[in-house]
Amino acid sequence: MKIETITTTKFRYITNKVKDTDGHTHPGPERETQSALLTITTDDGSTGDIVTSYGDIEEQLIEKFVRPVLVGEDPLRIEKLWQALYKWQRGSSMKLTDRTLCAVELALWDLAGKASGQPVWKLLGGYRDKILAYGSTMCGDDLENGLATPEDYGRYAEWLVKTRGYKAVKLHTWMPPIPGAPNVRMDYAACAAVREAVGPDIPLMLDPNHWYSRADALWLCRKLEELDFYWIEEMMEEASLSSYQWLTARTPKLNILGPESMTGKHWTRAEWAAKGACDMLRTGVWDVGGIGPAMKTAHLAESFHMSCEVHGTGAGNLAVAAAIPNTSYYERGLLHPFLDYDKPSAYQNRIDDEMDQDGYVHCRNTPGLGHDYNLDYIEANRV
Numbered sequence: 001m002k003i004e005t006i007t008t009t010k011f012r013y014i015t016n017k018v019k020d021t022d023g024h025t026h027p028g029p030e031r032e033t034q035s036a037l038l039t040i041t042t043d044d045g046s047t048g049d050i051v052t053s054y055g056d057i058e059e060q061l062i063e064k065f066v067r068p069v070l071v072g073e074d075p076l077r078i079e080k081l082w083q084a085l086y087k088w089q090r091g092s093s094m095k096l097t098d099r100t101l102c103a104v105e106l107a108l109w110d111l112a113g114k115a116s117g118q119p120v121w122k123l124l125g126g127y128r129d130k131i132l133a134y135g136s137t138m139c140g141d142d143l144e145n146g147l148a149t150p151e152d153y154g155r156y157a158e159w160l161v162k163t164r165g166y167k168a169v170k171l172h173t174w175m176p177p178i179p180g181a182p183n184v185r186m187d188y189a190a191c192a193a194v195r196e197a198v199g200p201d202i203p204l205m206l207d208p209n210h211w212y213s214r215a216d217a218l219w220l221c222r223k224l225e226e227l228d229f230y231w232i233e234e235m236m237e238e239a240s241l242s243s244y245q246w247l248t249a250r251t252p253k254l255n256i257l258g259p260e261s262m263t264g265k266h267w268t269r270a271e272w273a274a275k276g277a278c279d280m281l282r283t284g285v286w287d288v289g290g291i292g293p294a295m296k297t298a299h300l301a302e303s304f305h306m307s308c309e310v311h312g313t314g315a316g317n318l319a320v321a322a323a324i325p326n327t328s329y330y331e332r333g334l335l336h337p338f339l340d341y342d343k344p345s346a347y348q349n350r351i352d353d354e355m356d357q358d359g360y361v362h363c364r365n366t367p368g369l370g371h372d373y374n375l376d377y378i379e380a381n382r383v
């Protein structure tokens, strides 16, 4: 089996989400948006695909970097192909990003699963066939009855737990450009309202503004210790390893989780573990360049008797979370009271991570990564 073609198909669909000027997602009016499908096809007709934003897989990137590495190669030699793309990153003038590596690698894994008739979460080791999800809220906003006040968070968390079945909840609180944000006291008020609403037994987590000072971060962590929170993540610039060492040494009752958006793939995560900059390691396929580096992060965390919490939603992250023993939850979101997360987009036959009323996301036994795209829709809505 040899890779023959690699194509990018840009397509349009309707969304009811918008991004603010700092890149955070919120509910918004219906509008047209675009994504793209990357498809890898072999000489025997096997295919693997993944949908992502067009910028990750634009034709110039595929032509300049991806086809020269992949075409004519055995698609099952995923590590060899990933290493070749990784080595090209340095000389690519920053054009070949970890997200491009991730998209290509996820499509290769999808192909490997489909060609072998196996789901990817099993090919990776298949530690569990279902996993509890935590409800991960969108960032705070200024929408009436949305996520504008601590009471809004309390009311929504109660619905997530008591009506929708989530067994754990993570808040993303207010960040610029929302007026008044960031503010550690507002963050604490939202966390306190959620704890009050869901009771003492539901694990809670916080992902606040990413640029607090050490002093504000420590104040917030001490308050979260009183509220018995499970973890806090990315409350300071993650490039400052010393700040995370400083904070981790001062918060014995609260888990510090990281790094999430810091570059450097599994190598950065190894430094954080070795230097005591966190209690739990963070990885995510779109953050570290694919399933391979995410699995390496998980294995190195296991070697330090640490958990590895997977960042982000989607079939690739679900496959990793199911494959490894040392993780607590799958991150499901981002959620908002105005949006129906369970409704597929027009290009999907179903969402990647359907959840039952007990809060479990079940892994599918269908071959491939686990997504189910409506390829006819994508073809009919090409841009």
Ligand code: LLH
Residues within 6 Å of the ligand: 023, 024, 025, 136, 139, 172, 207, 260, 311, 312, 331
């Ligand atoms: O800043 C945001 O919009 C969120 O924090 C987002 O990046 C989310 O993916 C996250 O950090 N989850 O843990």
Ligand code: MG
Residues within 6 Å of the ligand: 207, 233, 234, 260, 311
């Ligand atoms: Mg986060």
